[in-house]
Amino acid sequence: MKTSTAFPLRPLLLSVLLLATLSACGSPQYVRDTEEPRLDDYTMSLRFDREDLNRLYDDNIDELMSSSIVRQWDRGDSPVVAIFPMRNETSEHIGQQLDTLLSKFETDLVNQTAASVVSWESQPDLLNEVRRQQSDAYDPTRLAAYGRQLGAQYFVTGKVYDVADRDEDERRVQYFMFVQVINVSTGQIHFQNESAITKGLIR
């Protein structure tokens, strides 16, 4: 029996060329949402993205705007309301996203209610104090002190908790958000709404 000693080089070379071409196609490129309409649909991390913030905003804003305390503000003297940082009690670094969410609430409170909204962000000393001791943000005595400094009667704020699980390479984070309106002088909670979001990394 004759045996061929010729090795089939052509298919191999073609395969190499194809792989090289494919690898070139795989190089990253920057895109904007008008070029890739589904860009905002992709989940890129376990933290909050715009889609999550929109969901949380939708879950809360209607409840807040139709709450008895906001109706009361609209009926009487317009109170001074301060937006206070949300407390992040989760295992994810979502502080900045929570600030974004509060800014959205702030916009609606300014534009759609009788409240006079003051910003603690414009007061550097208070800002530093809040950042340094954010964990004490819910200490009523401190809240009252911050309130007096701002001349605020109410705080709009909140807190976020999570239940985080890992199993081998998979991760899941269940978020629970509570948005609150607190009376500065009494510490009484006049409004509270809960919303939930789950994000995961699955294989």
Next chain:
Amino acid sequence: MSAFSSLTTLPQHMLSACTPASKFWPAVLVAALLLVMSGCASYTDTLRPTRQSLSVGDAESAIAELNTRLEVDATSELPANLKENRALFLLERATLLQAAGEYEQAARDLMHVDDHLEWVDLSGEGAAQVMRFIYSDDSGGYRAPAHERLLLNTQNMINFLAAGRLGSARVEARRFYVLARFFIDEGTRELVPGILGLGYYLSGATYEASGEYENAARFYARAYLSGVWPEAGPERLEDLIALTGYRGRDLQDFGVEDDHPLFFSARSRERLSGAEYRARHQQGDVLVVVQSGLSPYRQAARVGMDWALGYSQYSPYSGVYLSSDQRRKAMSLHASGVFNTLNFPVLTTEGLPPRRQVGLSVDGRVAPHSARVNVADQVHASWTMIGATAAAAAISRAVVRAVAGEASRAATDAALRHGGTEASAAGALGFLAGLAVKGTMSALDTPDTRSWTTLAADIDLFRIKLPAGRHTIAVDVGPHDDKRVVDVLSDEFVLLNFSALR
């Protein structure tokens, strides 16, 4: 039929499926390609200039070197992706940025890595991953062992506490605890007790500074039971227990019962108020962290088969890869001289600075108490568990290789005995193919030398209480010293990190 005996049939299948000439050429080419690839610098070689710069205290050059590896122009930039070991380069850069006091940038790097770093559990099914972990080619994703994974969040707690960002430090404490729970099985906890204890202690300090005393008690209790406690006695913890009424019911993994002395003595005390606790423990409260030396790193080495056979028995999971049949066969092949060495990653301290005692003085007075976390020993312990399993896997592969090579040589001999020109050519190809099979598998066994190489060998903790005012904190580590001036104003917690003293 044993796994080993089934493997011996491999060359016969190959012979029957292909013509003699065509069947081995791909293997020869692949072997050649792999041998060329194996000439590339390993991770250890790549990081050598960085380690050398760090060893002589030139952090700037070390960071610049890493920026080149990360393909970025400045430390303010993150790499475009974490492929090709960039996750590890970023870990290394974060360590150096922390040493340079750039805590925000160090924290950003670690947070970025944290989102993408996978890890290897040493227990149960994790053992089955070790083969892929150790013997994957170097371009595959890096999988961190338990000590590195736990230290990532621990180091970031140091960054955030040093930067005074309590909220972010609490996030890291929670992330640390989620992982600690993941690694909490008996085997892993025994390997890294100090690293777990360090994470627990820093978590306790974070919650204590945040005014969350119940959580502080939980984590301090774990640190204390892990042996990481830088104070003379447990009064801080006992007072926390008295303040919160914490009973340690979540400490089952430490075998704590109700009659544990810690809780027994705390129960007999009067309940403490928050104000009393703050006055007693949080006025002028300073935690000094000193990171010194460099942990051992991995290096490719040819090790003797005797050593490898003995070493593989250190891991309870080695049986996943090396059955008793295979072990017998390996010993028999070794005795007959078929294979004597194995290409294998080993830990080394070559070129690293010696381990040194750390001293701390405050305004010229020596601080009497400290807790030392011996990271280097735990890197060794963690690596022994992984490495011993990997050694078993490598031996198993070497046995297959030897058998495949022997079978190919047998085919060659048979062809040559048959005689004739074509038979000789086929025989020669068979001989080359035998080498190729061995060479290919040998090249696939390129040891992965990746690890977090800029980790300190020792982390010393000093907890000191200072009166209000300005103080000078001085640290000496052998021939090196460093000092900082700190203003103590109130009950604000201060963490000082010294980690440039390598």
